[in-house]
Amino acid sequence: MSLPADFVITFAPLAPALTTLVFGMATLLFAVFEVDRRANASLALVGVAAAAVFALYLLMQGQVGEAYAGFGLRYLADTPAAAFTLIILLGTALAILVSKADLERLRLDHPEYYPLILFSATGAIVLASAGDLITMLLGLEIMSLAVYALAAWRQESRQSQEAGMKYFLLGAFASAILIYGIALTFGAGGRFDFAGLAVAYASPGFDAHVLGALGAVLLLAGLGFKVAFVPFHQWAPDVYTGAPTPVTTFMAVVVKTAAFAALLRVVGTVVSGLGVGTAVGEIVWVALALLVGATLVVGNLGALLQSGVKRMLAYSAVAHAGYLGLAVLGVEGIGVRAAIFYLSAYTLMTVGAFAVLSALTNDDDRGDELERFAGLGARKPFLAASLAVFMLSLAGLPPFAGFIGKILVFQAAIAADYVALAGLGILTSVVAVAYYVRVITFMYFREGGSEPIRPLAPPLRTAIVVALVGTILLGLLPGFWLGLLERGQVLLGSL
Amino acid sequence: MIPTLLVVLPFLLSAVLLLVRGEVARLVALAGAMLTFVVAILLVGSSPIAVPWIPGFGVYFALDGGGSGGFLALVASFVMVPTIVWASVRVLDRPARFLAALFAMWGGLMGLFLARDLVLFYVFWEITLLPSLVMLAGWGGPQRRAAMLKYLLYAVAGSFAMLIAVLALRPLSGAASYLFDDLMLATTVLDGQTQTWLFVGFVLAFAVKLPIFPVHHWLIDFHEQNHASGAADVAGTLYKVGGFGLFAWALPLLPTGAAVAAPVLIALAAFTAAYAAVIATRQRHLKRLLAYASLSHMGLVAVGLFGLHLAGLTGAMYLLAAQMVTTGGLFLISGMLHARRGTFDLSAYGGMAASAPALAATTLFVLFASIGVPGLANFPGEFLTLLGAFQANVGAGVVAVLAVIAAGVYGVGLYARLYQGPESARVSDFRPVEIAVIAPLVLATLVLGLFPAAPLATFEADAAITVARQATVTAGTLPDVVLVLQGAGR
Numbered sequence: 001m002s003l004p005a006d007f008v009i010t011f012a013p014l015a016p017a018l019t020t021l022v023f024g025m026a027t028l029l030f031a032v033f034e035v036d037r038r039a040n041a042s043l044a045l046v047g048v049a050a051a052a053v054f055a056l057y058l059l060m061q062g063q064v065g066e067a068y069a070g071f072g073l074r075y076l077a078d079t080p081a082a083a084f085t086l087i088i089l090l091g092t093a094l095a096i097l098v099s100k101a102d103l104e105r106l107r108l109d110h111p112e113y114y115p116l117i118l119f120s121a122t123g124a125i126v127l128a129s130a131g132d133l134i135t136m137l138l139g140l141e142i143m144s145l146a147v148y149a150l151a152a153w154r155q156e157s158r159q160s161q162e163a164g165m166k167y168f169l170l171g172a173f174a175s176a177i178l179i180y181g182i183a184l185t186f187g188a189g190g191r192f193d194f195a196g197l198a199v200a201y202a203s204p205g206f207d208a209h210v211l212g213a214l215g216a217v218l219l220l221a222g223l224g225f226k227v228a229f230v231p232f233h234q235w236a237p238d239v240y241t242g243a244p245t246p247v248t249t250f251m252a253v254v255v256k257t258a259a260f261a262a263l264l265r266v267v268g269t270v271v272s273g274l275g276v277g278t279a280v281g282e283i284v285w286v287a288l289a290l291l292v293g294a295t296l297v298v299g300n301l302g303a304l305l306q307s308g309v310k311r312m313l314a315y316s317a318v319a320h321a322g323y324l325g326l327a328v329l330g331v332e333g334i335g336v337r338a339a340i341f342y343l344s345a346y347t348l349m350t351v352g353a354f355a356v357l358s359a360l361t362n363d364d365d366r367g368d369e370l371e372r373f374a375g376l377g378a379r380k381p382f383l384a385a386s387l388a389v390f391m392l393s394l395a396g397l398p399p400f401a402g403f404i405g406k407i408l409v410f411q412a413a414i415a416a417d418y419v420a421l422a423g424l425g426i427l428t429s430v431v432a433v434a435y436y437v438r439v440i441t442f443m444y445f446r447e448g449g450s451e452p453i454r455p456l457a458p459p460l461r462t463a464i465v466v467a468l469v470g471t472i473l474l475g476l477l478p479g480f481w482l483g484l485l486e487r488g489q490v491l492l493g494s495l
Numbered sequence: 496m497i498p499t500l501l502v503v504l505p506f507l508l509s510a511v512l513l514l515v516r517g518e519v520a521r522l523v524a525l526a527g528a529m530l531t532f533v534v535a536i537l538l539v540g541s542s543p544i545a546v547p548w549i550p551g552f553g554v555y556f557a558l559d560g561g562g563s564g565g566f567l568a569l570v571a572s573f574v575m576v577p578t579i580v581w582a583s584v585r586v587l588d589r590p591a592r593f594l595a596a597l598f599a600m601w602g603g604l605m606g607l608f609l610a611r612d613l614v615l616f617y618v619f620w621e622i623t624l625l626p627s628l629v630m631l632a633g634w635g636g637p638q639r640r641a642a643m644l645k646y647l648l649y650a651v652a653g654s655f656a657m658l659i660a661v662l663a664l665r666p667l668s669g670a671a672s673y674l675f676d677d678l679m680l681a682t683t684v685l686d687g688q689t690q691t692w693l694f695v696g697f698v699l700a701f702a703v704k705l706p707i708f709p710v711h712h713w714l715i716d717f718h719e720q721n722h723a724s725g726a727a728d729v730a731g732t733l734y735k736v737g738g739f740g741l742f743a744w745a746l747p748l749l750p751t752g753a754a755v756a757a758p759v760l761i762a763l764a765a766f767t768a769a770y771a772a773v774i775a776t777r778q779r780h781l782k783r784l785l786a787y788a789s790l791s792h793m794g795l796v797a798v799g800l801f802g803l804h805l806a807g808l809t810g811a812m813y814l815l816a817a818q819m820v821t822t823g824g825l826f827l828i829s830g831m832l833h834a835r836r837g838t839f840d841l842s843a844y845g846g847m848a849a850s851a852p853a854l855a856a857t858t859l860f861v862l863f864a865s866i867g868v869p870g871l872a873n874f875p876g877e878f879l880t881l882l883g884a885f886q887a888n889v890g891a892g893v894v895a896v897l898a899v900i901a902a903g904v905y906g907v908g909l910y911a912r913l914y915q916g917p918e919s920a921r922v923s924d925f926r927p928v929e930i931a932v933i934a935p936l937v938l939a940t941l942v943l944g945l946f947p948a949a950p951l952a953t954f955e956a957d958a959a960i961t962v963a964r965q966a967t968v969t970a971g972t973l974p975d976v977v978l979v980l981q982g983a984g985r
Contacts, residue, residue, distance in 0.1 A: 398618040415666045426655045433651050478549050486551040
């Protein structure tokens with residue numbers, strides 16, 4: 001007797017997540033037995049690289065139309081999932097490099113750090129690969145638990161403790177909302193898996209539209225916390241500012257990528273399915289559009305008002321959630337590809353900006369005021385030029401990756417008939433130019449900066465160079481990555 | 496191949512110049528400028544290219560060296576060579592970096608003129624902004640920060656408005672790609688109102704970069720604060736590409752939008768031309784005077800374009816090409832004067848014709864060309880522009896003629912204040928390098944003035960596309976208010 005297909009475990013799609021999990025445990029053992037701590041970072045990097053090899057293999061399977069999935073479409077390794085996994089691993093690797101350079105200096109080099117990073121990355125990969133509401137919840141919790149601890153990593157700092165506490169409380173609240181949304185969705189569709197839900201919603205006899213819409217809105221709200229949609233963004237500025245810079249780097253890119261991957265999949269299947277032939281389904285789209293519009297405005301205006309660069313980047317992370325939200329609105333067209341590209345660009349330029357920031361801050365991880373950047377252009381030409389590139393790319397000016405990303409998400413939204421919202425996105429981009437360019441004007445126009453700047457640590461330099469080269473190459477030659485995605489295979493939703 | 500090379504080569508040279516210093520940088524810049532110009536000459540007869548750039552989103556890396564854009568690219572390249580020679584001797588502070596920025600502008604401008612894909616055009620439009628900002632920021636005068644912020648704000652606000660229109664154009668029209676030909680096929684389905692909104696988006700960007708009143712404020716400070724050599728001003732003059740954007744993209748793609756907006760815009764354009772020329776007569780700062788003079792020319796270019804008649808469209812592009820040479824030449828001469836006297840304040844000048852007769856004669860010659868004396872570069876363009884203006888709207892034509900008259904006043908007045916009257920100082924006449932810089936421009940002024948036929952035919956072929964599409968805009972598709980406005984204009 002053979003088991004039903006749902007119970008046969010295919011290990012191939014799980015390979016990246018299992019790899020980070022195994023290496024997470026290995027680094028934990030290293031940590032317990034007090035093996036050289038610097039070796040721990042290297043081991044974590046090896047783990048990430050190994051996981052990336054598997055993810056690349058899964059991506060290539062998608063190219064030939066043989067994408068893997070496990071547990072009967074409940075765990076997916078199609079092109080979007082594999083691409084998001086790769087972005088998560090890229091973000092993790094760069095965050096590890098920043099950590100390796102800075103943890104010791106910041107006196108934060110506790111042995112549990114790298115295991116927690118890898119466990120969180122494992123959760124992020126599961127979240128991005130989820131094809132089922134329960135899998136999604138599991139991934140989200142695994143990812144978040146580790147980050148709660150990491151956000152409070154600086155034990156002697158009230159700010160960091162507050163960050164951890166705030167993130168934990170609001171995160172728990174968000175999980176509760178998400179679980180409630182899962183329950184209502186299950187009540188409406190009778191299934192947990194996205195494929196089954198989409199079928200149930202589209203079936204002729206389906207009559208629980210209101211319940212389904214309510215569930216979907218709560219799902220959006222729950223995931224909205226993690227991606228920092230306004231008005232669920234309140235934690236982001238404080239947590240990003242309070243957490244140690246290497247941790248902020250990790251949160252800003254990895255957590256956001258994974259949460260958007262899940263959001264795109266949920267909206268592309270469950271919400272789309274609900275919208276078939278009903279007016280109630282429209283409500284969910286309207287709610288999403290309102291969230292995106294508010295995020296664009298609040299994120300950009302918030303960033304404009306900040307005087308600290310770290311806090312400005314925190315608000316800018318909120319603003320970028322708005323631009324990614326435009327891609328989510330276009331999920332039935334080209335939105336997923338646009339979002340994958342945008343997140344690739346976002347990961348590179350955000351890590352780059354945080355890496356430059358952490359090269360300048362004090363040993364207590366403070367000192368991110370704009371004044372500190374005065375005269376940087378003359379004193380540290382490489383750092384200043386790199387940061388200028390990251391800022392211009394974040395602002396969405398060509399020829400950098402951020403520009404192509406913005407073009408794609410605007411186009412995704414316009415193609416889905418959200419022309420006004422895309423217009424709002426472009427309008428707020430003008431505001432964004434102002435606050436990003438302000439950093440550049442301080443670096444090149446203001447004299448000043450007498451305090452010594454320490455030499456750049458080699459891992460930090462590596463992270464900055466990788467981010468710099470990536471930001472420029474993705475901007476000049478977006479065709480490689482986009483062509484790969486275009487030829488890919490998607491098992492649920494659209495690409 | 497040649498168009499791609501012409502776009503990529505300046506950027507490569509720019510990157511090389513960031514790595515080298517001193518005399519080596521000067522040699523690289525001079526050799527590179529010659530090489531790039533040779534490539535620009537090869538544009539004639541080159542074959543266009545189009546390869547997918549952003550697959551799945553209909554964006555191509557498409558360049559075409561033929562047509563109007565090719566000729567403008569050739570003229571701009573011709574002006575860039577003496578500019579780079581002049582910058583390499585006159586910019587003493589970090590010359591290699593300055594030259595790198597000039598080459599980056601060169602590459603961006605080539606992309607702008609040659610792009611046949613709308614998104615690619617937008618990309619080069621924005622890329623070119625960065626080096627022009629860098630030159631102003633790194634080598635500008637004492638108030639450069641304010642000038643830069645003003646410039647940046649106008650430019651970015653305008654271009655993002657255009658970005659909305661660019662991105663909406665393909666989804667709304669259902670075009671297969673952003674290639675010009677595909678867009679031309681598809682945009683016929685757009686109704687009048689959609690076209691008008693999209694056209695407004697384009698015009699916001701193009702009006703800033705033309706520039707015309709009331710979005711011209713950045714231009715004056717931009718020129719006043721740029722480096723005293725005048726080299727950055729020449730690059731800025733070449734970057735006044737709003738007219739080209741209208742001619743090559745907005746007018747042919749959105750005929751109804753153009754027809755709706757033209758009556759208002761032609762009035763603004765004519766006002767700009769006259770107003771700037773009158774203000775120019777009152778200026779005491781040499782570069783501010785030249786900036787207003789340039790603004791007046793741009794008003795004339797816009798008058799020709801918004802007339803939407805064959806003569807005006809053709810003439811506007813010819814004037815755009817000619818003023819690259821003449822305004823560019825005047826800015827270079829302003830740099831030569833500054834090198835002698837260390838100031839742009841006109842009240843400090845006077846009577847220099849006695850000690851520098853050749854410089855005085857050359858200045859007069861280029862000034863004459865600039866104000867549209869027949870036989871010299873600006874005349875054919877100005878004449879056709881005014882002809883088109885009278886065909887479209889007699890009122891606008893009359894106001895534009897006032898601009899030409901005022902141009903005579905400021906042109907002759909400028910010469911008198913610089914070279915006549917009591918002698919303010921004895922100065923040296925042309926140095927050899929200055930002759931090398933200005934002689935090609937003087938020659939081009941003559942050639943453009945005496946042999947306009949071939950380029951005019953090129954421009955006319957492209958202008959005919961716009962005119963033919965205008966003919967399809969029947970009265971029934973226009974809102975009533977526009978018909979009233981047009982009636983008033985006639």
